[in-house]
Amino acid sequence: MEKNKKIFFTPGPTQLYPNVAKHIKDALSNNICSISHRSREFEVIFSETTESLKRLLNIPNGFHVFFLSSATEAMERIIENCVAEHSFHFIGGSFSERFYIIAKQLMKSPEKLEAEFGKGFEFDLEIPGKTELICFTQNETSSGVAVDMEDIYAIKKKNPEKLVAVDIVSSVPYVNIEYSLVDCTFFSVQKGFGLPAGLGVLIVNDRCIEKSKLLSNKGYNIGSYHSLLSLLSKAEKRQTVETPNILDMYLLREISKELNNIGIEKIREETEEKANMIYDFFDRHELYSPFVQDKGIRSKTTIAIKTPNGSGEVINRLSEKGFVVGSGYGVHKNEQIRIANFPMHRAGDIKKMLRLI
Amino acid sequence: MEKNKKIFFTPGPTQLYPNVAKHIKDALSNNICSISHRSREFEVIFSETTESLKRLLNIPNGFHVFFLSSATEAMERIIENCVAEHSFHFIGGSFSERFYIIAKQLMKSPEKLEAEFGKGFEFDLEIPGKTELICFTQNETSSGVAVDMEDIYAIKKKNPEKLVAVDIVSSVPYVNIEYSLVDCTFFSVQKGFGLPAGLGVLIVNDRCIEKSKLLSNKGYNIGSYHSLLSLLSKAEKRQTVETPNILDMYLLREISKELNNIGIEKIREETEEKANMIYDFFDRHELYSPFVQDKGIRSKTTIAIKTPNGSGEVINRLSEKGFVVGSGYGVHKNEQIRIANFPMHRAGDIKKMLRLI
Structure with missing residues (x-):
């Protein structure tokens, strides 16, 4: 099978984290795919996964970790449970737009601020007073633009009574979040964690739970088995409502433990070093150049490069x-490539790849 | 790791199908967990999985196969997309009750006919005229009662204008369904297919799609990324909306192909032979006895046994x-055991187990 040996720098699904094959083998030897999701053994997996993630991402008490099936599902559950009518969306590409479209599909009345594809937002706006939830896509995988968390905190400080949701799908675990200034974040595992797709993680504070209760009491449809209230009632018993993707949990x-052993600070430093290496290379390249021109908003984890010759x-x-490597997203398919820079991507392999460009 | 060698007769998650470990190894060698869900390679997996299932389960044209994350999700999506107000539920245990509760949570007005736990339904009822969708749990995993498909067909024939949904979670692939007499079925893969949990399959006909369109046009909330209309628009391109559980697909x-090679008729025969062996054993046992007394409604795939001494x-x-083996469900935890009889469970192992009882 060596003929198939490849290194995936795609922005997700991507290269598996190195030890994933070994961990799957161990999981199979230990019957992890056969145990009951109502067993003590499962409860240990549930709580240890949660604790490892909380430590890695510096998630304080007062936040709950829920397991869903994708980040797209997380968007749906957040809108269902935290919005009666009015969400507000910062849209700079396809994934931030998806969050907005989901709010429309769920018959809410979302508003938006759009930025040109590849450009930053004008943050000096007044968020409409009726807004209940402000939605950010911190790292827009489609364009390679990252929002500075300080800009998100500033909006939150100006609007402390509004909930703030942050999509960190393609920047976790690199992005460093001060959880006292956000209300919910979410991601899936097939990007920065280098795992098989099929698991989403939703992290919410008690204010989101309270909002969900309020909506439910007022007669709003907050969904069924995956409402925040259903998720919470099972999570308190270290269980899930349905049989979940136990293998991925x-x-x-296992991968969170490994990343904790390396240390999140080191992972962040390495991510920045590798990102600088990639951007430096393309800033100096004759033909290709970084798509995002403003260096302050260039993503460190999903890097879009213009390829004028296709x-x-x-x-x-x-x-x-x-x-x-990935192609450009959507209509940019043929005019860009995208290079992911996640923890499992090694500097040596990046160098080898760049030498071929 | 041999100390962990066990055979799981639990009703799901259960014993993995024998070659699953080998197929996972092949998948990893072929980078299946790293490929894009927008790639040609993924589209081939999507269509071949669909075709293998259609062949195995004898699903005719005019039906669509959608991939969700669990059977519980399937219940939610069916209610959202096929019911404006009125569903009707045959409830004989926890899973048929879950379907009803989900309809309540989604703010519909479900009605129900209940059967005593472990007993059959009185099918000679009039389904209320306003009913849009009739919901059956063909094999109630919690009680070990199976509904005869002929009873479901008879209800459908008396109510041809109403949609009929059939939960086949713990009877697939054994249960033989005449798809011209049902409108939708669903299951998850961690039971009869012996796969890691985290994938649900929803099979719907065009009448369900039409109902979803009608509800959407009338202003009902049919959900967002996993509405039947969203699922269909992507399935037509052999894709999914979100990044799905590609490994499980x-x-x-692979397992559907293997089951097709064995032949579904042979699988059904063997299932019945093994079920007869188990029921015969317990019918003659001094202490233990089958919980379901009416032989006509005893499940062939999830067998509940009374254990008077705990x-x-x-x-x-x-x-x-x-x-x-599994314990009894819920309040019956300590007074019953449940034994699954799925295609991967071999007669020889069942005999060995029974000898120990």
């Missing part, structure tokens, strides 16, 4: 040498 | 010998 525990040629050339 | 393709002793005794 087990793997998330993306296909370089994607194919790299693929032949065993390096898989 | 791959494994479902369930703990026999569960522990079997466990020490490497056989894991």
